[in-house]
Amino acid sequence: MPDARLRLEAVAHLDNCIFCKIAAGAIPSRKVYEDDELFAFHDIAPWAPVHFLMIPKRHIASMADATNEDAAWLGRMMVLAPKLAIEQGCTPYPAGGFRLLLNTGAQGGQEVHHLHVHVMGGPRPWLKG
Numbered sequence: 001m002p003d004a005r006l007r008l009e010a011v012a013h014l015d016n017c018i019f020c021k022i023a024a025g026a027i028p029s030r031k032v033y034e035d036d037e038l039f040a041f042h043d044i045a046p047w048a049p050v051h052f053l054m055i056p057k058r059h060i061a062s063m064a065d066a067t068n069e070d071a072a073w074l075g076r077m078m079v080l081a082p083k084l085a086i087e088q089g090c091t092p093y094p095a096g097g098f099r100l101l102l103n104t105g106a107q108g109g110q111e112v113h114h115l116h117v118h119v120m121g122g123p124r125p126w127l128k129g
């Protein structure tokens with residue numbers, strides 16, 4: 001029974017969540033990376049010369065919803081971010097580097113309620129951030 005409920009939730013999120021649809025390929029995106037659990041794609045309105053988003057394929061609304069069960073993929077995402085940043089054109093640390101941003105909730109500036117890490121970099125000035 002719990003499995004059926006989880007499947008129903010997954011379908012509901014696929015219907016309602018733009019980043020679930022992007023991860024499933026139902027909405028096109030400029031893909032940066034994909035594996036079984038993670039998906040990365042260019043932000044549609046970049047603030048910086050390099051600006052992509054990393055998401056879990058499984059729907060989780062925000063960092064406020066993360067539990068110990070999410071620690072492994074969250075850790076993997078953090079370790080993957082610098083590699084993808086360099087691949088996408090960020091200059092290596094320390095002269096270059098990049099910015100990781102996880103907006104959480106309305107006061108945290110979160111607009112899309114599917115957990116995502118912004119990865120931004122490249123020469124400044126940037127549009128914002």
Ligand code: AMP
Nearest residue numbers: 029042043044045103109110111112113
């Ligand atoms: P946040 O304010 O942290 O929720 O950021 C949401 C980000 O998602 C913004 O930077 C948007 O530009 C980006 N975004 C929204 N829709 C799309 C889309 N269809 N493809 C790529 N990026 C998107």
